[in-house]
Structures are given as structure tokens and as C-alpha cells.
Amino acid sequence: MSSILADAVVAPSGTYRPIPTQENFSLVRHAFAMRKDLLGMVTTLEKRYGPVWRTPMRGAGIINLLGPDALELVLKNRDGAFSSAQGWKFFIGRVFPGAIMAMDGDEHRYQRRIMQVAFRKSALKTYLDLMTPAIDQGIAQWLPQRAVGERKVFPLLKQLTLDLAASVFMGVELGRKATKLNRAFVDTVAASMAIVRRPIPGLSMWRGVRGRNLLVARFKELIATKRATHTSDFFSEFCHAESEQGEKFTDQEIIDHMIFLMMAAHDTTTSTLTTMMYLLARHPEWQERLREQARAVGKKELDQDDLDRLVELNWAMREALRMYPPLTSMPRTCVRATEFMGYLIPAGTMVGIFPLHTHYMPSLWSDPYRFDPERFGPGRQEDKSHAFAWSPFGGGAHICIGQHFAALQVKAIMQQLLLKFRWSIPSDYAMPFQMVPIVRPKDGLPLRMERV
Numbered sequence: 001m002s003s004i005l006a007d008a009v010v011a012p013s014g015t016y017r018p019i020p021t022q023e024n025f026s027l028v029r030h031a032f033a034m035r036k037d038l039l040g041m042v043t044t045l046e047k048r049y050g051p052v053w054r055t056p057m058r059g060a061g062i063i064n065l066l067g068p069d070a071l072e073l074v075l076k077n078r079d080g081a082f083s084s085a086q087g088w089k090f091f092i093g094r095v096f097p098g099a100i101m102a103m104d105g106d107e108h109r110y111q112r113r114i115m116q117v118a119f120r121k122s123a124l125k126t127y128l129d130l131m132t133p134a135i136d137q138g139i140a141q142w143l144p145q146r147a148v149g150e151r152k153v154f155p156l157l158k159q160l161t162l163d164l165a166a167s168v169f170m171g172v173e174l175g176r177k178a179t180k181l182n183r184a185f186v187d188t189v190a191a192s193m194a195i196v197r198r199p200i201p202g203l204s205m206w207r208g209v210r211g212r213n214l215l216v217a218r219f220k221e222l223i224a225t226k227r228a229t230h231t232s233d234f235f236s237e238f239c240h241a242e243s244e245q246g247e248k249f250t251d252q253e254i255i256d257h258m259i260f261l262m263m264a265a266h267d268t269t270t271s272t273l274t275t276m277m278y279l280l281a282r283h284p285e286w287q288e289r290l291r292e293q294a295r296a297v298g299k300k301e302l303d304q305d306d307l308d309r310l311v312e313l314n315w316a317m318r319e320a321l322r323m324y325p326p327l328t329s330m331p332r333t334c335v336r337a338t339e340f341m342g343y344l345i346p347a348g349t350m351v352g353i354f355p356l357h358t359h360y361m362p363s364l365w366s367d368p369y370r371f372d373p374e375r376f377g378p379g380r381q382e383d384k385s386h387a388f389a390w391s392p393f394g395g396g397a398h399i400c401i402g403q404h405f406a407a408l409q410v411k412a413i414m415q416q417l418l419l420k421f422r423w424s425i426p427s428d429y430a431m432p433f434q435m436v437p438i439v440r441p442k443d444g445l446p447l448r449m450e451r452v
């Protein structure tokens, strides 16, 4: 369906289908629509222009490509036509310099080889052992024994995953520094979507740069001790990681990777847990079904084998990630002219792809707007309808390195939530979503919670 064309080739007019350009475009309106209802916006534009169209912003514009074949073309990147570095640097270059996601080719492969060491199976098991008592302690404070009350669960989950990140990622207790650190993370992530890209005091990019400086200072303080000791956290793993080729990280690489990793892990996992709690509140029959399964496992401190037995919880997690993938779209820049569905994508243009949209395509999913975890079960396996039908973790060389850790953490937390609490929402409540940069509720998701 696609082919690479030499950079210098200019297509003779008429050979390729003309790419329609979005009309009556306003940057501010577009940014608000993306935030509020990205799926609605993309679906409307698809109806008007088809699966390929140009958004007239950032010089040559952004060419949007829809569908699983587009995801495969861009993420697999077999011909090296798409640059992740040039796609992501615009958004995260200033606040996350040295982020592995914004690297290409040999540099990316080199960094990923070393980083992979910290995600080996034996390390994941140790992280799980570290996490389970901390989860128990963290959520016990949400509601006193036998109490009933309303709780905004998004900030609670964010605090919990940040506390877990402190122990599992950094190997420290944050104590009083937690609030400042949390603020620094929030600011750095928010800066990725700043409309004004320069750090002007008081504006989002300025807060992001200030947040990053605080994080760098915190990691610098700790690095000598971490180099000198061995503990079972990511920070220590990065300090000692050595690839099969004997490659190791420098201090600066460790700091850059740690800051990016904590952001990549913390916000995405919080988003997934929040969405799951919301969907299970809307579908109490599923909440009960999963609680039964959690009870059948019979303990809150799980090992990998227990997690593998939570089959239906796994479907529910996959369904939540289908309906609300934390990263709804991914940017790339086309660096060598290439063809897709008869359209020419010229070198130098940014490209937008949307797992969120593919996750709702009726050609791939039955009744896609319905919460239906069984679609992942045996006999249906709708996610297998195309290699890129379900891609909340991306694909190709940049596929999420933390996907197994994320699944482990989400299931470990959900298991304990199901065993401790029952939660519900009024029947007319619909969670107001903010769709970029990472999916989250605008109202913190107030739930009525009771101890079980």
C-alpha cells in the first residue's frame, strides 16, 4: 500500500491523489476541540475529507492518516521514512531533552538496549514485590473502615502512583518533597502542549522548564549514592545497567531517562486506572464479576502467576485502553517522501496518527462504543483483527518499553481496590474527559465509595 520515493522526486501532478486541506482553520479552536473531544473532531473531519487530510499549521501543515494500515506504516517504519525525534521534539524537546522517545536510528537502538536491562522479567518481579505493600498502605487511607463517602479518585490515584514511583523508580521516600515533585511533573507534562512555545514567565512553558530544573536537581543530589549502592529500583538499575555489548549510561543519560520514564509511567498508568474505575462504576455488573475473581485468587499480595490468573481483569484493562488510550495520538515527521493509499506524503511534513480513532472503527470492532471486555476473550479476540487494531502502547521500534510493567501495576492496584471498596456514580453522570496531552477527567472523577 505504501512505497518510498527518493527525496528529490517531485510527483508529476495527477499521479497522486490531492490531499484535502482542512478549511476555515483556527489554531485556538482546533486546540480546544482536540482537548475536549478528539475522537469527535477526527470522525467529523474523516467524514468531510476521508482518511487523509492536511491540517494547515506549523509551516507545511500536519498530514493526518487514519486507520490501522496508517498506524502500521508509520510505527513499523520499515523504510525509515518517519522520524520520531522530529515528531516529538516539538512537543517535549525543551522539557524532556534526551528522552528516548525523541530519538531515531542507531542512537535510539543504543539507548534502548541498555534501558531494556531494567525491564527484564526478574527485575519486574522485584518491582512488584516492592509495590504491593505500598499499594495496600496507600489506598487504606482513602476511606476509614466501614465508612461511605464521596472521593475524587483521579488525584488519589495520581498521588498513589507518584508514591509508588518514588519507591519503585527512585528508591526513596518523598515525604514532604512529594507535593513539590508532583507539581514539577504536572508542569513539565503540561508544557508539552503549550500554545506559546517560549518560556515566558507565568506561562505554561516557563512553568515546565522550572519543573524540569527542580527534577534535575533532585536526581543530581541522589546519583552518587545510587552509583555506589545496589537497590531494587529503576534508578539503581539504570546506574548499573550494561547491555550485552558492554554499553552503559552516563550520569546525564540516567537523569534524562529517569525524568522521562517517571513521566511516561506515572501519567499513563493513572489515566488507565481512572478510566477503569469510571467504566466499572458505569457497569457495576462487571465490577462485581471482577471482585468475585479477585476474591477467588484469595490474597492481595500477588505474584506474577496470580496476575496471570486474573484473566477477566486483563480483558477489562484492555477494553479501557481501547476506549480511552492515554496517548490518543502520536506525532512523527516524514523525512523521506512516501506514499500511502495513493497520496504522496512529502519529506518535511509532520504526520498525525490516532490509535484512538482506530479503536472505534466499526470494521474492526463490534459495537465499538459499548464497554464489552469479552471482545478480548477466546472465540472473539477482536484485537487480532489487524496487527494494529489495538495499539495503546504504540508499535515498532518505539513500542512502550514499560507495557508489561504497566499491566502489572494496573492489575496489582485494581486487585486491591476491588477487595477493599465498592464504588458507584449517579446514573446521569458522564465523566468529562480531557483528551490531550494524556487522557484525564476534568472533574477529578468523584465516586461514591464504600468499604466492602
Ligand code: HEM
Pocket (backbone or CB within 6 Å): 084, 100, 101, 102, 112, 260, 261, 264, 265, 266, 268, 269, 272, 325, 326, 327, 330, 331, 391, 392, 393, 394, 395, 397, 398, 399, 400, 401, 402, 403, 405, 406
Ligand atoms: C498504561 C500505561 C502506558 C501506556 C498507555 C503507554 C503508552 C506508550 C506509547 C503509546 C508509547 C509510544 C509512543 C510513540 O511511539 O510515539 C510509549 C513509549 C514509551 N513508554 Fe509507555 N505507556 C504506558 C506506561 C509506561 C510505563 C509504566 C513506562 C515505564 C515504566 C513507560 C515507558 C515508556 C518509554 C520509555 C517509552 C519510549 C520508548 C522508546 O521510544 O523506545 N510507559 N508508551
